[in-house]
Amino acid sequence: MDANERRARATHEATQWWNRLGIERPGEISKADRELFTQWLRESPLHVAELLRIAQVHDALERFKLWGEIETGAAGEPDNVVALREPLSEADEAALESERAIYKSNDKVGEKISRSRIRLWAIAASICFVAVMAAWFALAARGQLIATELAERRQVMLDDGTVVQLEPETRLRVKFEDRNRYVALEGGRALFRVAKDAARPFWVSTEHTSVRAVGTAFGVESGNRGVIVTVAEGKVAVGRSKPRWFSPAPQEIAQRQAVASGAGPVATTESAHVADERKDDSTAAGAAQAGAGDVADAPTPEIFLTAGQQLTVQGPGAVERVRMVDAARALAWAEGQLVFENDTLADVVAEFNRYNRTQLHISDLQLATRRVSGVFEATDMQTLLAFIRQGGSEIRIRQTDEGIVIDSSH
């Protein structure tokens, strides 16, 4: 990520903070928000600078005296191009209509002069409309993608104020609706500090597990070891259901709906959960998709987790149990630390490789299966290498063009 992108992101986050702390929420700012804000400020001087700049923008607007000269009617301007990019809920549709009506009435004043221009705009606007709608439908079903690359960690704030910490090589899609907030974790891991909104539950879905939260902090990891949900604060509900919204491509939705409509009785049993985990997966998915968009009647039983609890779901059909964990330790990755407990060196190296550009390779199979326990800074490869070296005098570490190779001399 180059400097411009970093700055643009900082600007965006600063506007969100300004809005959230200053304008949107009157009254007391919650301690959790203040903590997040402090943390954000202390992350980078860039954040401080951009917040000061946004403050200056606000200040300039407050001191602006020529509002009377600012055109807002926009007669003849193709404003609908901007407006249509918004997710079109019914309320927004209605709003758009009324907006258009307002602009239309403004047009009357200059009608004689600009009729031909309006016609031209109308054609242009309708072409844009079609294009934008097509793009919108293609995108809307999948939600907005947020992804990190190798060795990239990112913290983003979602529209509702939820803060997500994404670890390297993590992909998630975000789709917010009026009644629900959906996030699909397609891979990797992320820590969610969910903004409280009792009216809109927050769902995090992986391929076979979904987690529901109202206002809480929890981590979700999706990888080889299954899906691991760890709660740091508050309470979440983990369902074994195939999530109702898991980034399906539009054609997939159509297919699944077709399946669902052909399988009447299945649709009423809802999606698979603990009790009927042996149910055929694709049918369950179809049933789930049939009710897409409304998860209020989510299947029970869900497994409730509170602070300090962890649940591992290894796949549909796998038995899970709730474990008590030290949440700070289990979520240490969110602080840039990697904790290993009796993991193979191969796993450890794979984990490090996600956080670093310099890649480690183990060429000795025996070495790769050695068990390792310990806490490491994710970016401190030297300590890890020193640790590995202690494993025996036969261990050799070489720097090559492809990275660092670990092997043994016997």
Place this chain on the structure above:
Amino acid sequence: MSSPDPENRLVEWFRRWRTPLRRFLASRSAVRPADFDDVAQEVFLRLLRYDAAQIVEHPQAYLFKMAANVAAEWSIRSSNRLAHEPHWLASLATEDRADHALDCEAAQLEIKRALNTLSPRERTILKLFFEDGLSQAQIAQSLGVSFRVVRRDFEKSYGKLRRELNGELTRALQYGRE
């Protein structure tokens, strides 16, 4: 203009501390045009020096107070340094009200120009907020759009104005007014 929202805390804090900050940023006597980046760097370091728990109590207050302190300290330093330079005295003597008025007008026009780069709806929303004193919720209601749309437009327009506004000009505006 009075505050559009009496409970607008961040703005309130900013307002309380902005004068020294603004005076510094607008100061012509500074050795080189100091920027937010310089102030921010120093504020950032001070933020790190404090105990996080302490800052968490009033992060906004700390932020702007520190920024104001940094600005005030630096302008004292730079004016001391420049006090002996003859051209500084000369510029002090020739600085007159007309200059300020001109700067103010230029700044107003600059803001107007920047506002005109926004979409009509973004302009409408800002106008309703700053001129008519409506809250974001009231704006959403009066335009018949959802609250989230208003909030997003707000954020987008601040971001655009941040890129668009010419800092030099708007600083002059601020200095001339207080």
